[in-house]
Each structure stands twice: as C-alpha cells, then as structure tokens.
Amino acid sequence: MDRSLLEIRQEEAFYHSNHYQQFTIESSNSWLGYPVTNLVNLGVSLSNSTQSSRFLDLGCGVGRNAIPIARGTANKLIIDCVDLLPDAIHSFSKTVEKTDIEPSFNFFIRDIANFELQAATYDYIFSVSTLEHLASKKQLIRVLQAIKEAMKTMGCVYLIINSEVSEFLIEKQQLIPPFLEVNLSSTEINELLVDIFSGWTIIDSEVKALSYTIERRIGLTEMKTSAITFVAQNDG
Template identity: 35%
Template sequence: MSRVEFIRNEEKKYHDFCYENYKLFEEGSWLYKPVKTVMDLLPLLEGKTNNIKVLDLGSGVGRNSIPIAQDIKTKNGKVLCVDLLDSALDKLELYSKEYGVEEVIETNKADIGNYVIPKNEFDFIVAVSTLEHVESEDVFENVIRQMALGTKNEGINCIIVNSEVEEMDIETNEKLDALMEVNITTENMMNKLSHIYDGWEVVKQLVKPLEYKIIRNERDVLLKTNAITFVVRKK
C-alpha cells in the first residue's frame, strides 16, 4: 500500500465514523454548522437572478451545500456535490430530502483530483478542507486551475485549505506522521494560490493557526495547522 493509499484509507475510516455517529447540524462535531465564510459569500450571488450553479468539491454530507441549496432554491439554482465516499453521498441524499432541497442537489461520486470541471460553468465554487487531500502538488495545482477556468465572469471561488499540518498523540506526546497528502508550507501554498488567481479580485485572505482533537484508530490525536482562507472573484 502506497502512502497516499494508506492516508486515504485512514481518512475514509475517520469520515465514515463521523458520518455514522454524528448528525448534520447537531452539536457534537464539525458537522454542527456550515462554514461562516461560505455563508457570508451568498449575498454576493444575489445579483444573479436565475439559474445559479454552484460546485462543492469534497461536499461530504452537505454541511455547506445544503444551506447553499436552501438559499438558491427559489432562483432555479443547482448545487453539484462531488465526493469520493459512498458514506458521504448516501447521507447527503438523505439530508437533501430531510431539508427539502433534493431537487437542487446533484451528487457525483469522484476523486476531485480526477474530476473534470466544465469551463465557464459555475457562479460559485467551494472547496473546504479538501484540496489538501488530492494525491500530489501537481494535482493540487491542476484542480485549482480547473476551478478558475470553470468559473463564470464575476463568479467566486472559496478555498479553505490546511498547510503545515502536524499531528501528535495526546497521551504520549509522540509526534505522528501527518496524514495529509499535500502538506506544504503556508508560504508555498499562498504562492500557488496567488499565482493561479493572478488578476482576480481578492475578497478575503486569511491564515489562522488552529488546533483541535481528532480520533485516529481509537487514539486521541492533536492536529495543528495553519488554515488558509482564500476567496477570490473573477473579473
């Protein structure tokens, strides 16, 4: 098993556990509420009166895509949700019905590193904590280039991505191998984003050090990261 295969297997176990044991929009996990930055961007779409198209890369069970769908439902909007995990897409379809947006949500099972984004197709593309899970830096850059090309004029890309990730066993203080396929310096990540989106309007740019507890193979692990928020609009 390659390192990437090992990481993806561990991530699958972690996410399958979360999706099975925590309910969307209920307290107790990161599924409790959508990402504030994503929700804060929705008013920027209000000038687009009809047929709004949104792409959520690595959508999971709909933490962000379901509230987006609720917001654009009356504008004949569509949210295309791409994820690799069956557990995510199965739950997403159930939650879409529960929250009355099943006609707005479309699901697509795919590795976002291989997913082909149609050119000039979307008004809003969201990638939250997912781009660092493609298999290499080259794939990372290719996905972002496709996001840029797939965005309509005046469209928005919202990227939240981890950099300089560290993991530590909380009980033993042992430093662990960070299970992140693309784990590069914050400066390098920012340079890649700034280069690809050269000429776009920067709506929000923020680097925030974070640390939180996760569970890996029944061990409590402290994950530290510099979380980058990068929001741009196509001129």
C-alpha cells in the same frame, strides 16, 4: 517516515465515516453542525443575485455547507456535489430527500482530481479542507487551474486549505507523521493561489492557526494546522 497515499486515504475514510455515523449537520457538539458562515453567506448572495446559477462543492461531505446555501436561496440553483466517500454522498442525499430543499443537487462519488471541470460552467466553487488531500503538489496545481477555467465571469471561489499540518498522538505523547497528502507551508500555498488566480480580485486571504482532536485507529490525535482561507472573484 512518509505515509503512503493508500494509508492516508484509509485513515481519513475511517475518521470521516465514523464521524458521519455519530453526528449530523444538526449536531451542536460537532464541527458538522457549524457551516463556514462567510462561505454560506457569499453563496446565498451570489444565488440570490441572479435568476439561475450553478455551484460546485468539492469535498462536499454530508452537505455541511451546501445545504445551508440551498436553504437560503430564493432562485433556481443547481449544486454539483463531489466526494470520495460513498458514505458521505449517501448521507447527504438522504438528508435532501427528507427535506423540502428546492435547489437541485447532483451527486458524484469521485476523487476530485478525476472530476472533469468544464470551462465557464460555475458561478461559485467552494472547497473546505479537501484540496490538500490531492495526491501531490502537481495535482493540486492542476486542479486549481481547472477551477479557475471552470468559473464564469463574476463567479467566485472560496477555498480553505490546510497547511503546515502536524499531528500529535495523545496517548503516547509523541508527534507522528500527519495523515495528509500535500503538506506545504502557508507561504507556498498562498503564492500558488495568487499566481494561479492572477487577474482576479482577491476578496479575502488569511491564515488562521487551528487545532482539532481526531479519532484515528491508533488512538486520538491532536491536529494543528495553519488554515488558509482564499476568496477571489473573476471580474473579467
């Protein structure tokens, strides 16, 4: 049984909105409290290597990765932050208001498929567990191509994309169709990435098996995924 786009989006909104109410980026008992270390370190390095830079966080959530980057930079930095959930953007903006973070944030409540990317605009584009939530493989390809075009020379992408996802309803001890729009094999996604970003230097490319407990309206599920990390630089 395939799930409808509406059903998937509603379920993901339920999970994330509930999680954002219970935890913050300071929580040690949630994934929110643990930014992607290498992603953040690369962002800080890129920002500190030039006097002025512009970054893009696609699927920013409540700022799990963007805020640590901002805290680590010593130079002028603008971060455009895009998320579909108003709750996420509201929480993110409130966190920024309460702190002394210097970089400028622009917030967009938008489906990333509808966020217009201008050519040669960004020094760094990062996205964690978001691109697989585009509506279709065709849309995924289009957005990846737009990301490539939006990058400045010497800019980098840092993408984490889930693949081969399965979900197991714990209470009933049964597999269920995963709440995911684009569920491709890791091989297929890697081939797409290598093809689209051909001519760029690949800094890192790896696949890691991960497992999470997810709170769904039907009960707790165990989600297993082959998470792809892809990091590449447009070195001209």
